[in-house]
Structure formats: structure tokens, C-alpha cells
Amino acid sequence: MSGRSGRARLRVVIVGAGFGGLEAARALARAPCEVTLVDRTNHHLFQPLLYQVATAALAPNDIAWPVRSIFRGRRNVTVLMAEVAGVDTAARRVRTVEGPAIPYDALVLATGATHSYFGHEEWAEAAPGLKTIDDATDIRRRLLLAFERAEIAADEEARRRLLTFAVIGGGPTGVELAGAMAELARHALAEEFRHVDPRRARVVLIEAGPRLLPTFPEELSEEARRSLERKGVQVLTGTRVTGCDPAGVRCGEERIPASTVVWAAGVTASPAGDWIGAERDRAGRILVGPDLSVPGHPEIFAIGDLAAVRDAEGRPVPGNAPAAKQMGRHVGRLLAARAAGRPAPPPFAYRHQGDLATIGRRSAVVAIGRFRLRGLLGWWFWGIAHIWYLIGFRSRVIVSFEWLWSYLTLQRGARLITGAPPSVPAAAGRREARTADRARA
Amino acid sequence: MSGRSGRARLRVVIVGAGFGGLEAARALARAPCEVTLVDRTNHHLFQPLLYQVATAALAPNDIAWPVRSIFRGRRNVTVLMAEVAGVDTAARRVRTVEGPAIPYDALVLATGATHSYFGHEEWAEAAPGLKTIDDATDIRRRLLLAFERAEIAADEEARRRLLTFAVIGGGPTGVELAGAMAELARHALAEEFRHVDPRRARVVLIEAGPRLLPTFPEELSEEARRSLERKGVQVLTGTRVTGCDPAGVRCGEERIPASTVVWAAGVTASPAGDWIGAERDRAGRILVGPDLSVPGHPEIFAIGDLAAVRDAEGRPVPGNAPAAKQMGRHVGRLLAARAAGRPAPPPFAYRHQGDLATIGRRSAVVAIGRFRLRGLLGWWFWGIAHIWYLIGFRSRVIVSFEWLWSYLTLQRGARLITGAPPSVPAAAGRREARTADRARA
Numbered sequence: 001m002s003g004r005s006g007r008a009r010l011r012v013v014i015v016g017a018g019f020g021g022l023e024a025a026r027a028l029a030r031a032p033c034e035v036t037l038v039d040r041t042n043h044h045l046f047q048p049l050l051y052q053v054a055t056a057a058l059a060p061n062d063i064a065w066p067v068r069s070i071f072r073g074r075r076n077v078t079v080l081m082a083e084v085a086g087v088d089t090a091a092r093r094v095r096t097v098e099g100p101a102i103p104y105d106a107l108v109l110a111t112g113a114t115h116s117y118f119g120h121e122e123w124a125e126a127a128p129g130l131k132t133i134d135d136a137t138d139i140r141r142r143l144l145l146a147f148e149r150a151e152i153a154a155d156e157e158a159r160r161r162l163l164t165f166a167v168i169g170g171g172p173t174g175v176e177l178a179g180a181m182a183e184l185a186r187h188a189l190a191e192e193f194r195h196v197d198p199r200r201a202r203v204v205l206i207e208a209g210p211r212l213l214p215t216f217p218e219e220l221s222e223e224a225r226r227s228l229e230r231k232g233v234q235v236l237t238g239t240r241v242t243g244c245d246p247a248g249v250r251c252g253e254e255r256i257p258a259s260t261v262v263w264a265a266g267v268t269a270s271p272a273g274d275w276i277g278a279e280r281d282r283a284g285r286i287l288v289g290p291d292l293s294v295p296g297h298p299e300i301f302a303i304g305d306l307a308a309v310r311d312a313e314g315r316p317v318p319g320n321a322p323a324a325k326q327m328g329r330h331v332g333r334l335l336a337a338r339a340a341g342r343p344a345p346p347p348f349a350y351r352h353q354g355d356l357a358t359i360g361r362r363s364a365v366v367a368i369g370r371f372r373l374r375g376l377l378g379w380w381f382w383g384i385a386h387i388w389y390l391i392g393f394r395s396r397v398i399v400s401f402e403w404l405w406s407y408l409t410l411q412r413g414a415r416l417i418t419g420a421p422p423s424v425p426a427a428a429g430r431r432e433a434r435t436a437d438r439a440r441a
Numbered sequence: 442m443s444g445r446s447g448r449a450r451l452r453v454v455i456v457g458a459g460f461g462g463l464e465a466a467r468a469l470a471r472a473p474c475e476v477t478l479v480d481r482t483n484h485h486l487f488q489p490l491l492y493q494v495a496t497a498a499l500a501p502n503d504i505a506w507p508v509r510s511i512f513r514g515r516r517n518v519t520v521l522m523a524e525v526a527g528v529d530t531a532a533r534r535v536r537t538v539e540g541p542a543i544p545y546d547a548l549v550l551a552t553g554a555t556h557s558y559f560g561h562e563e564w565a566e567a568a569p570g571l572k573t574i575d576d577a578t579d580i581r582r583r584l585l586l587a588f589e590r591a592e593i594a595a596d597e598e599a600r601r602r603l604l605t606f607a608v609i610g611g612g613p614t615g616v617e618l619a620g621a622m623a624e625l626a627r628h629a630l631a632e633e634f635r636h637v638d639p640r641r642a643r644v645v646l647i648e649a650g651p652r653l654l655p656t657f658p659e660e661l662s663e664e665a666r667r668s669l670e671r672k673g674v675q676v677l678t679g680t681r682v683t684g685c686d687p688a689g690v691r692c693g694e695e696r697i698p699a700s701t702v703v704w705a706a707g708v709t710a711s712p713a714g715d716w717i718g719a720e721r722d723r724a725g726r727i728l729v730g731p732d733l734s735v736p737g738h739p740e741i742f743a744i745g746d747l748a749a750v751r752d753a754e755g756r757p758v759p760g761n762a763p764a765a766k767q768m769g770r771h772v773g774r775l776l777a778a779r780a781a782g783r784p785a786p787p788p789f790a791y792r793h794q795g796d797l798a799t800i801g802r803r804s805a806v807v808a809i810g811r812f813r814l815r816g817l818l819g820w821w822f823w824g825i826a827h828i829w830y831l832i833g834f835r836s837r838v839i840v841s842f843e844w845l846w847s848y849l850t851l852q853r854g855a856r857l858i859t860g861a862p863p864s865v866p867a868a869a870g871r872r873e874a875r876t877a878d879r880a881r882a
Contacts, residue, residue, distance in 0.1 A: 042589060042858045059500045061855040068633040069852070078635040081589040081858075100593050133859050148483060148522040152541050192509040194519045394846050394854055398839060405835050411510070413835055414502040417483040417522075418574050419860070 009034050009076075010339035013094050013104035015084050015272065017044045017067045020304030020324035021110035027332020029074040033339045036102055038094065040083040042066055045133060046390060048321060049399075051173060053136035054262075055180035056144065056188070056412040060133045062399050065391050084111075087275040089297065106299045106335050109272045109286070110328065113305035113319060116268035116283075123244035127168060127261040130177070137419055139262055143181065144417050146259045147189055150196045163201040164258040166249045168241050169265030170207030171214070172357040175224055177262055178205040179360035182231040187361075187410040203233045204256060206249065208240045208265070213365070215318060216355045220365040223374050227359040241265070267319065269306050276300060281308045290347035292331055301334075303327035311350040321389075322353045358382045361407070450475050450517075451780035454535050454545035456525050456713065458485045458508045461745030461765035462551035468773020470515040474780045477543055479535065481524040483507055486574060487831060489762060490840075492614060494577035495703075496621035497585065497629070497853040501574045503840050506832050525552075528716040530738065547740045547776050550713045550727070551769065554746035554760060557709035557724075564685035568609060568702040571618070578860055580703055584622065585858050587700045588630060591637045604642040605699040607690045609682050610706030611648025612655070613798040616665055618703055619646040620801035623672040628802075628851040644674045645697060647690065649681045649706070654806070656759060657796045661806040664815050668800040682706070708760065710747050717741060722749045731788035733772055742775075744768035752791040762830075763794045799823045802848070 010033045014021045017039035025037045046063040053060055071077040082096040087107065094102040115129030128138055143165065150162035163185075167178045185201035192198075205212070205228065211221040212228075212235065225235050236251070243250035248258040269284035278286045278294050285308035286294060292307060294300040304324035309317040317323050330348045337344055354368030356378075364378035373381050383403060390396050402413050451474045455462045458480035466478045487504040494501055509520040523537040528548065535543040556570030569579055584606065591603040604626075608619045626642035633639075646653075646669065652662040653669075653676065666676050677692070684691035689699040710725035719727045719735050726749035727735060733748060735741040745765035750758040758764050771789045778785055795809030797819075805819035814822050824844060831837050843854050 042585060042856070059502045060859060061500045061857050064857055066633075066856045069856070072633050075635075079633075080593055081586075082593060096593075098590075098593055099595060133857065137859070144483060145522075149539075152521055152523060152537075152539055154540060192507075192513050192520075194516075394843075394852075397842060397846075398854075401838060401842070402835075405838075411835075413839075415483070415507045415510070416502050416505055416574065418501060418578070 010335065011103060011105045012036070012108065012335055012339075013038065013102050013106075014108040014110060015039075015094065016110035016112060016304075016306075017041075017079075018047070018110060018112050018304060018324060019321045020112075020306075020328040021108065022067075022070065023325045023328030024108050024110065024303065024332040024335075025071065025074075025077055025328075027329050028336055028339075029071070029077055031076075031332075031336035031339050033076060033335065035074075035077045036080060036104075037067060037071070037077060038080045038082055038084060038096070038102065039067055040081065041132070042068070042081050043133070044070060044391070047131070048389075049386060050130055050133075050136050051176045051180055053133065053414070054130055054139040054143070054177065055184050056140055056415040057180065057406060058399060058402055059414040060137065062395055062402065063390070064133055065395070070391065084272075084275070087300075089276055089300070092299070104299075106338070107301070108328075108331055108335075109276075109300065109302045109306055110304050110324070111270040111272040111306055112324075113267040113269050113284075115263055116266040117263065118266055120244075123263070126246050127166075127244040127249075127263040129263040130173060139260075140414075141417050141419055142260045143184070144415060147185075147193065147196070147198055147201075148417070149259075151193050152195075159196055160202075161248065161257040162259045163196065163198070164204070164248070164256065164260075165201065166204045166206060166256055166258040166261045168206050168244075168249065168261065168263050170205060170209065170212040170235075170237065171264060172355075174205055174207070174262075174264035175212055175228065175357050175359060177264060178203050178233045179228055179231055179358070179363070182228070182233045183360045184412065186232060188412045188415070204249075204258070205233055205235050206239050206241055206251065207235075207237045210238055212237065213355070213357060216357070216365065217367050217372075220355070220367055220372070220374070223365050224357065224359055227363045227365075227375075231360055231363075267305065272302070272306055278302070283308070291334060291344065292327055292348050301331045303331055309348065309350065311352070317350045318352075323350060326350060356382050356385065451776065452544060452546045453477070453549065453776055453780075454479065454543050454547075455549040455551060456480075456535065457551035457553060457745075457747075458482075458520075459488070459551060459553050459745060459765060460762045461553075461747075461769035462549065463508075463511065464766045464769030465549050465551065465744065465773040465776075466512065466515075466518055466769075468770050469777055469780075470512070470518055472517075472773075472777035472780050474517060474776065476515075476518045477521060477545075478508060478512070478518060479521045479523050479525060479537070479543065480508055481522070482573070483509070483522050484574070485511060485832070488572070489830075490827060491571055491574075491577050492617045492621055494574065494855070495571055495580040495584070495618065496625050497581055497856040498621065498847060499840060499843055500855045501578065503836055503843065504831070505574055506836070511832065525713075525716070528741075530717055530741070533740070545740075547779070548742070549769075549772055549776075550717075550741065550743045550747055551745050551765070552711040552713045552747055553765075554708040554710050554724075556704055557707040558704065559707055561685075564704070567687050568607075568685040568690075568704040570704040571614060580701075581855075582858050582860055583701045584625070585856060588626075588634065588637070588639055588642075589858070590700075592634050593636075600637055601643075602689065602698040603700045604637065604639070605645070605689070605697065605701075606642065607645045607647060607697055607699040607702045609647050609685075609690065609702065609704050611646060611650070611653040611676075611678065612705060613796075615646055615648070615703075615705035616653055616669065616798050616800060618705060619644050619674045620669055620672055620799070620804070623669070623674045624801045625853065627673060629853045629856070645690075645699070646674055646676050647680050647682055647692065648676075648678045651679055653678065654796070654798060657798070657806065658808050658813075661796070661808055661813070661815070664806050665798065665800055668804045668806075668816075672801055672804075708746065713743070713747055719743070724749070732775060732785065733768055733789050742772045744772055750789065750791065752793070758791045759793075764791060767791060797823050797826065 358364035366373035799805035807814035
């Protein structure tokens with residue numbers, strides 16, 4: 001270790017171990033800095049595949065890795081599992097809920113985004129979002145329990161409600177979730193129930209705007225819709241949700257009775273902007289300068305979904321993993337240069353790598369510049385790209401195997417109902433199990 | 442389906458999808474019966490490897506399978522996820538919390554056992570037991586959080602308490618847990634912390650009796666103790682626990698301050714005996730007749746950990762997976778014969794297959810009749826035997842790969858802290874993170 005040199009080493013604190021924070025820490029791992037990476041969980045999560053955990057295709061540990069394992073050999077990186085309570089910008093300290101205050105010379109905020117219910121926080125209970133591992137296992141439990149309860153439900157109306165699944169929001173997450181839900185019902189569960197037919201499950205994808213995947217080229221939106229409809233998903237575009245409760249979703253006059261509703265409609269930046277009193281846009285993102293630093297604070301940076309950045313043409317940089325990684329790398333290199341006394345790199349410039357979304361088995365849409373892929377070819381491209389970006393040999397092998405196995409058998413490897421004990425479904429009245437009638441027939 | 446024959450088919454209800462219940466249902470899958478298999482979870486759990494989930498080596502879905510997948514192709518088996526509330530023996534119905542009452546002609550109770558705190562239920566909060574997937578992820582969270590909190594702890598005393606782990610009970614589960622915990626600290630976590638050295642973690646295994654693995658041949662108890670001590674586990678035999686609370690364990694005058702305590706000391710049968718008003722032994726197990734039926738109820742059977750059975754020499758049949766499977770198969774065949782109008786098979790006779798326990802990497806003890814294996818050879822035998830008994834090709838491949846990968850890298854594949862949000866450790870006072878001191882040194 002070179003920590004004992006005469007000159008004080010730059011203390012960099014990075015808050016958040018998502019794509020942005022991780023990449024910043026990596027870029028600093030050989031620089032003359034002491035890096036402290038703080039996250040409130042113990043793992044880095046590969047969010048683009050989280051919908052596969054929610055739909056029982058992958059296990060949580062296939063797409064999440066302990067942050068400290070990633071930095072095991074980087075002795076200048078300290079990983080702390082702690083929740084940040086605030087930042088004392090004058091004293092240059094990060095305060096944590098757990099106790100320790102962490103002093104910094106440079107601070108990188110990479111706390112990402114969370115669900116936004118557009119002022120209707122009361123919808124959250126009935127329509128959970130998908131951001132964390134616990135969110136995913138919660139949605140998986142709701143989804144699988146709905147089929148279990150339908151199997152013992154007392155009447156046809158209850159069964160119909162239990163077997164209706166609504167996904168709100170037609171961006172990549174919503175499209176991927178809806179496709180995966182339809183396939184779960186139509187393939188993995190199809191032969192396993194005796195009193196209900198999972199193939200009759202209804203999956204509804206609700207989008208307020210005029211088309212799915214609004215940030216993708218228009219032709220791919222059409223392709224995604226067709227592909228979803230072939231899988232049996234009902235796509236409602238131009239439909240605004242006006243209410244969510246345990247009975248289902250309301251869209252103006254229309255009511256969709258649904259037992260399971262997932263919110264994939266909106267995100268808002270995490271409250272890190274509050275900690276430092278920074279100026280923010282309407283989505284709560286911190287308005288940063290060309291080097292991603294916070295105006296008035298050359299020692300504080302905001303990156304990833306937390307930062308409002310525009311590309312060379314003035315268009316907003318999207319809130320996705322490649323953008324977060326590019327920003328993390330930029331700030332990491334900038335701070336490495338600063339620590340070494342080298343001149344700063346040129347301002348951040350976003351490079352769009354493309355758009356991908358999968359719509360389940362054998363179907364995906366890919367747009368990279370003018371290059372387009374769809375259907376089976378797009379799906380292969382999507383799969384290989386995602387395995388490439390996983391961390392470590394172990395996850396690549398396991399996810400490849402799980403996908404191959406699912407592809408060949410149509411089964412899912414992680415169909416566990418875990419967590420909160422299943423409560424009693426209100427709709428199921430006391431009655432004879434229909435098993436009995438069948439048996440005596 | 443042959444369900445539409447003139448003669449009414451025998452309705453068999455099996456409660457519990459553990460080793461016993463599953464085997465009974467399998468034995469009935471081609472018989473002229475309508476089988477209903479009821480479990481309060483949606484999965485069959487391979488309990489012998491549950492300690493590997495608790496110590497982050499395997500993921501929950503590696504050792505748990507949806508019950509209904511197992512019976513996908515057996516059209517006469519209906520799987521219901523429901524919690525049994527009681528049995529109406531006069532009307533021959535199983536009542537469920539969810540509503541449906543399930544009529545039966547024959548009832549198989551296979552509800553297993555749960556932890557017993559010997560009248561000290563108040564210890565359960567501080568010293569959870571290991572029976573379900575949720576138990577395992579709870580213990581995994583406590584274990585991994587203890588290291589995380591030690592890394593940010595304010596003082597040496599708090600750190601020492603956080604890095605002390607106590608396992609109560611020296612049977613196979615306790616021995617396997619203690620060995621796996623010691624290896625987690627010594628290998629998987631060793632290089633990843635900056636403020637504490639996980640290798641200094643103290644693992645204490647506490648057994649009230651004079652030796653570990655009391656049901657195993659005595660020489661293997663000695664071998665297990667030596668092997669655990671080589672791994673750094675402190676083995677306390679002849680030590681009775683007199684208290685468990687969040688601060689640690691009390692053994693008479695001695696206090697062991699420990700953040701994480703696991704209870705592997707005693708089990709008691711589940712309350713199914715209450716449902717039918719059956720006579721039970723001190724451990725709550727139902728006293729059954731030679732054909733495993735409940736005296737006075739030739740149509741009700743109790744199997745597995747729920748049943749008090751003796752072998753040909755009058756010794757109690759142990760509460761393990763092979764015994765439960767043998768009983769399940771016996772009752773399944775008996776009922777298949779009854780349904781087909783064939784004579785009943787001879788009374789149940791337990792065949793002891795042997796004792797195995799592993800003490801972590803490269804060490805296990807095996808006793809099959811006069812045959813003995815220990816050390817590396819025992820460990821290979823143990824591993825192959827367990828993979829053999831897993832369900833399905835997928836799990837065998839994944840568990841084999843996970844074990845090979847752990848063996849080669851000393852890493853663990855499932856080190857996730859999930860579930861309840863981490864609460865604030867009481868011991869950690871507000872202070873400067875030591876990172877700062879190091880950085881400025």
C-alpha cells in the first residue's frame with residue numbers, strides 16, 4: 001500500500017453501489033485515493049434482469065453480488081454497509097443512520113432513483129414497484145400466490161380477479177414484465193393446476209402514452225406490441241391509471257379487477273439532492289455541470305439516475321445502466337487525475353449505445369444506431385449481451401444454464417413463495433373442496 | 442384418467458409435503474385414488490442442506506421445488522397450498538384456514554416437527570431455529586449483518602460480541618452449521634473487510650450431553666469434535682444453556698456475549714396430534730400402530746417426525762429423511778393396496794441406512810452398518826449422496842457447480858442480505874469512521 005506517503009491521499013466517498021457508483025470506485029481502485037463505498041444493502045444488483053427474479057426465472061443471487069467481494073483485492077477501497085442520513089457539506093462529512101460520520105475530500109452521489117406514483121403514494125401498497133431484490137421477491141410471491149389462491153377460490157368471479165395481472169407502464173421494465181408473466185402462466189404453470197387453467201390468466205399492460213417503449217424507435221414499439229399480443233398480453237396504450245387498490249386498477253370509468261398489480265410507470269430521483277440542497281429538475285434529479293459536479297461544490301458529483309445531464313444535441317441522457325456507468329467512469333477518472341495532480345479530463349459526453357428490450361422467449365427488440373434486430377435474432381443478441389455484463393464466472397455459468405434449461409423445458413427455476421406468511425384470501429368462502437366432487441364423480 | 446369408473450375412488454388427503462408426505466403421494470400416483478396433497482408452503486424442501494442456505498453457500502431455490510411441479514404429470518394428485526386448521530374425524534374432513542374443507546377416506550398426517558425450546562419460548566427471538574427457507578434466510582441475514590456491523594462498530598467490545606456466533610445443540614444440524622460458519626469467516630469473508638478480521642470470529646458449539654452427534658457411533662463423535670476444533674470452532678460439551686437473549690447465551694454462571702445465536706437443540710412434533718386427539722409421547726409424537734395408523738382410526742396415519750415408531754429391536758426410529766421416506770412409502774403402498782382391494786402389506790419395519798454429517802470442506806463422518814468413512818473420503822461420499830437425492834436434473838447440475846466453484850475458489854455464491862430492513866445496531870455510537878484516520882495517516 002502506498003497510503004503512508006508524505007502527501008495526504010484524497011478521500012473519496014461514493015454513496016450507492018449501483019452501476020454508477022461501482023464504476024466510479026473501479027476507476028479509482030488504482031489511484032492514490034482512499035475510497036469508501038457506502039451502500040445500504042450488501043450487494044450490487046444487476047437491475048436489467050430483476051424482472052426475471054420477479055417472474056421466477058432467476059434466483060436473487062444470480063444477479064446480485066456482495067459489493068465487498070467485488071473489491072476484495074482493491075486495498076484502497078473500503079466498503080461500508082450503512083444508510084446515509086445526510087451530508088454536512090461545510091464540514092465535508094457524510095452522516096449515517098448507523099453512527100459513523102465519514103469525512104471526504106470528494107463526494108460522489110450515486111443513489112439512483114425510486115418509484116414515483118406522481119403524488120399517489122397510497123397506490124404503493126396495491127401496486128409495488130421493482131427496484132430491489134426484496135421488491136422482486138415480493139412481486140414473485142404475489143404472482144405465484146395468486147395462482148395458488150385461484151386453485152382454492154370459492155367462485156368464478158374471485159378466480160377471474162385472482163388470475164388478472166396488471167402492469168402499469170410501457171417502458172422496457174413494463175414490457176419485459178408483462179411478457180414474462182404471460183409466459184409464466186402459459187408455459188411454466190400450464191399443466192400443474194387441477195381446478196383452474198393458468199393459460200386463461202389475463203395480463204394487461206397499461207401505458208398512458210400513445211406507444212410502448214417511448215424512448216425506442218417507433219417501428220420497434222409496434223414490433224413489441226405485436227409480440228406481446230401474440231403471447232396473449234392485452235396492451236392498452238393511451239390509457240391513464242386513475243386509481244390502484246387491492247381490488248384492482250381504475251382507468252377513468254373503466255375498472256380492471258386484478259389481484260396483482262405492478263408499478264413500472266415512473267421513477268423519481270432519490271432524495272440525495274436534499275442532503276446537499278442542490279437545484280433539481282421536476283424528476284428530482286440534480287442539475288450538474290459539464291464535469292458532473294454540483295454547481296458551487298466542485299468536490300461533489302452526482303451521477304446516474306440521480307443526475308440531470310444532456311447529451312451533445314441537448315437531449316436528456318436516459319436513466320439506464322450504460323449511462324450510469326459512463327458517468328461513473330468519467331467521475332472516477334476525473335478524481336484519479338485530481339488525486340495524482342494531473343489535468344482534468346474533458347467534460348462528460350454521453351455516447352448512446354442503443355436500446356434493447358426482450359418480450360420473453362424468442363423475442364426481443366434491439367436498436368443500435370441504424371442497426372435493428374428483432375424476434376429470435378434480437379433475443380439471442382439480448383441474452384448474450386446480458387450474460388456478458390454479469391459479474392464473475394459463476395453468475396455467467398449459472399444464468400446461462402438456467403436460461404438454457406428454461407428454453408428447453410419451459411420450466412422456471414425459482415418458483416418459491418417466501419417472505420411474509422401467506423394471509424388468508426378474503427374472497428375464499430368456506431366450502432367443500434372441488435376435489436371431493438371430482439373424486440366422487 | 443380412470444376417475445370415471447363406476448366404483449368410487451379412495452380419497453386420500455396427505456397433509457405436509459416433506460419427505461414423508463411426498464413419498465406417500467408418489468407411491469399413490471398410479472393407484473386408483475384421488476390424492477390431495479396439502480402444504481402451507483408451495484415447495485418441498487430438502488432440509489438436509491438447509492444449513493448451506495443459512496451460511497450463504499446455496500440459494501433457496503437450489504434445494505426447494507414447487508410441489509405442484511413434482512406432480513405435474515400425475516393427474517390423480519391435486520396439490521393445494523393451504524394451512525390446516527383442524528380435522529373433523531367424525532365427518533372425515535380436513536379444515537383449512539383458507540376456507541375449503543377437504544373430505545377424505547384416508548388421511549396421512551406428515552406435518553413434521555418444529556423447534557422446541559423446552560418451555561422457554563422466549564428464547565426463540567434471540568436464538569432462531571432452522572426448519573424453513575425463511576428461517577434460513579433469516580439466519581443468513583443475522584450472520585452476514587454481524588460482520589457488516591462489526592466493520593462499523595464503535596469499540597472493541599461491540600466488535601467482539603458481533604463476531605461471536607453460538608450454535609446450541611450438537612446434533613448433525615448443529616455440527617454442520619458450526620463448521621460452515623467457521624469456514625465462512627475463515628475463507629469466504631477473510632480478505633474483504635478493512636476494519637475487522639473475520640478470521641478472528643469465534644464460533645461456539647454448545648451441547649448439553651457428553652458428546653457431539655449423540656446418535657452416531659462414539660468414535661465419529663470424537664472425529665467430529667477434532668475436525669471442528671481444527672476449523673477453529675470451540676466445542677463445549679456437557680454444557681447446558683440456561684438463557685438466550687439479544688446479548689448472548691448464558692450457561693449457568695458463564696455468559697457468552699454473542700450477536701448471533703442459532704438453536705439446533707431440540708425438536709417437538711407439530712400439533713397435528715391435537716387435531717385428532719391422539720395419544721402422544723413426551724416429544725409430542727403420535728403413538729402409532731404397527732401399520733403406522735392411529736389407534737382407533739384405521740383410516741388415519743401419522744408418518745415421519747410426527748410419528749413415534751420403534752424398530753425391530755425396540756429402539757426409537759430417528760427423525761431423519763430416510764425414516765420419513767420409508768414410512769411414506771409404507772403408507773402409500775398400504776393405501777394403494779386398500780384402494781385396489783388387495784391385501785395389506787406387512788407391518789412397517791425400519792431399515793437404518795446409516796448416519797452422515799459433514800463438518801465443512803473436506804471433512805465428513807459416515808457410518809453405514811460397520812462401514813466407516815471420515816475426512817476427505819467421507820466428504821466426497823456425503824456430497825455425492827446428497828446430490829443423488831436432490832430432485833431433478835437442474836438442481837443436481839446447479840448444486841454440483843456451486844460446490845465445485847466454492848471448492849476451487851473458497852467463495853460462497855449466495856451472500857445476500859435480504860428481508861427485513863437492517864435496523865440500527867444499538868452498540869454503534871456516533872463517531873468518526875476509522876477510514877478517515879487511516880486515510881490521513
